[in-house]
Amino acid sequence: QVHLVEAGGGLVQAGDSLRLSCVASGRTHSIYSMGWFRQTPGKEREFVAAITWIGMSTKHADSVKGRFTISKDNAKSTLYLQMDSLKIDDTAVYYCAASQTLGIVTDRGAYDHWGQGTQVTVSS
Numbered sequence: 001q002v003h004l005v006e007a008g009g010g011l012v013q014a015g016d017s018l019r020l021s022c023v024a025s026g027r028t029h030s031i032y033s034m035g036w037f038r039q040t041p042g043k044e045r046e047f048v049a050a051i052t053w054i055g056m057s058t059k060h061a062d063s064v065k066g067r068f069t070i071s072k073d074n075a076k077s078t079l080y081l082q083m084d085s086l087k088i089d090d091t092a093v094y095y096c097a098a099s100q101t102l103g104i105v106t107d108r109g110a111y112d113h114w115g116q117g118t119q120v121t122v123s124s
Contacts, residue, residue, distance in 0.1 A: 002026045002113040006096045009118030016086050016122075022079040022096030022115055033099040036070060036081045037108055038092035038120075045095065047106045049081060059104045064090075086122045093117040 008020040024031065035050035049060045049070035058070050069082040079096055097111035105111065 002028060002031060002098050004096045004098060004113055004115035006094065006115040006118040009094060009120045011121045011123065012086055014086060014088055014122055014124055017082070017084045018086065018120060020081040020083070020094055020096075020118060020120075024077040024079070024098060028077050030100050031098045032102050033105040034072065034079045035097050035099070035105060035111065036079075037095045037097060037111075038090075039095065039117075040092045045108055047108065048094070050104050050106055051079070052104060053098075057104055059106060083120070086120075088122050088124055091120060091122045093119050 003025045004022055006022045012018055031053045033050055033052050036048040037045045038048050039045040047061050048064055051058045051070045051072055067085045071080045095117045096115040098113040099105045099111045101110045
């Protein structure tokens with residue numbers, strides 16, 4: 001089992017920055033890809049960004065490309081999401097996820113483990 005704990009959410013103003021972190025523990029050797037998803041009430045959980053756990057391949061959703069950056073620190077088993085130029089539409093609960101599927105994974109159904117989520121609220 002892989003245990004994921006997110007941190008770093010909060011209330012910010014439009015244009016501000018936040019950095020989310022996600023610490024993985026347990027059977028981390030089984031992880032091949034990690035990602036960030038977000039969800040707002042009444043909507044499906046949507047893909048934000050993903051990164052391969054071995055190597056440095058990344059993919060970002062078009063809605064966040066150029067503003068958000070996914071990264072990792074393997075030595076600390078930690079995943080990050082740097083969010084710059086935040087918009088009101090970025091308000092959501094952000095979830096960290098780990099997949100045992102090789103390569104970049106954007107389908108939430110392919111993720112095996114999920115964190116509890118952290119709230120990000122962007123005000124005007």
